[in-house]
Amino acid sequence: MRLCKTIEDIRSYVNAVRSEGKTVGLVPTMGYLHRGHLSLMHEAKGRCDVVVVSIFVNPTQFGPNEDYQAYPRDLKKDAGLVADAGVDVIFTPDVAEMYPTGFSSYVEVTGVSEFLCGASRPGHFRGVATVVSKLFHIVQPDMAFFGQKDFQQLLVIKRMVADLNMTVQIAEVPIVREDDGLAMSSRNVYLTPEGRKAALVLSRSLKLARELVAQGVLDIPRLREAVVREINGESLANIDYVEIRSIPDLLPLDKLQGQALLALAVRFGKSRLIDNTVLEA
Known part of the structure; x- marks a missing residue:
């Protein structure tokens, strides 16, 4: 090399x-x-x-x-x-x-x-x-x-x-994740042991959104509210943004039609982590 x-x-x-x-x-x-x-x-x-x-x-x-x-x-x-x-x-x-x-x-x-x-x-x-x-x-x-x-x-x-x-x-x-679901990132090194455990709420919230869509929930405000509630249930999490946007223009949506990006940015202490999933109606 x-x-x-x-x-x-x-x-x-x-x-x-x-x-x-x-x-x-x-x-x-x-x-x-x-x-x-x-x-x-x-x-x-x-x-x-x-x-x-x-x-x-x-x-x-x-x-x-x-x-x-x-x-x-x-x-x-x-x-x-x-x-x-x-x-x-x-x-x-x-x-x-x-x-x-x-x-x-x-x-x-x-x-x-x-x-x-x-x-x-x-x-x-x-x-x-x-x-x-x-x-x-x-x-x-x-x-x-x-x-x-x-x-x-x-x-x-x-x-x-x-x-x-x-x-x-x-x-x-595709995203590569740890066995417990945390998306791999160079910034994961900043996480404390408590923050590392708390950060699993990101993948859990993405999974929740996919499950809701599979159940027929296509209303964007309702999906976003469910994700925000899940993340806020973790005391160490401080939300920067939770958004569901169109692909590829990232424009706001009212209802899920076809594909959309669910994107998260959340702080755990000094660590700001991002994660996402593509939702599909």
Whole structure:
């Protein structure tokens, strides 16, 4: 496995494999890898000849009071996991490489980025779209792989790719959960033992919503109220948002018709966790 730290190095590598007629897959990450990330790598290995994993904690997607400095990092451990997954190359630029002095160009996807996490974290998706756009231009992948846990991020990236006529194909990979149902996240490391137990209310509330839909409950306010009540039953949970929105535009709904996204963001102490499920009438 190769480690590339500069844009020049990764471009040279990718150009060489492309000259051999090989396809390139990209798995963008911020590191501190877990089985969710590994599922993206395995999917990429199955669909592309060469897989690039980027590890870059992107400062532009963090707000001034968020956890950029504290975000967990362990490149040595990550590199071992990536090598075990059979990935060909890791791209690990530093901040100065991605955002050199004088950097002043950003990508902003309006509409779908303005709700849910976009409302709670102003500027977050501008940072996401910018860094992903840069990675796409640097690596020029045939395919890029993203997890459904960050469903809004997935929709933002798909919108960007369509609007800017990018040729990369976006592949979405299902959420990977712990045995007890908690969605895997690098931020789970922030949870106290009590918070870790309390966080299971997220998957329980999603399950409750699916069960209600299966019973014929299609009224959106009623479904949302049931989920909010379930989460509020956990004393350590502090709701940021509980929303049921249309796919792919994330517009408000009154009644479930076809598919809709049930998205949650809930704080447990210092940990802000997101989760979601697709409801279908």
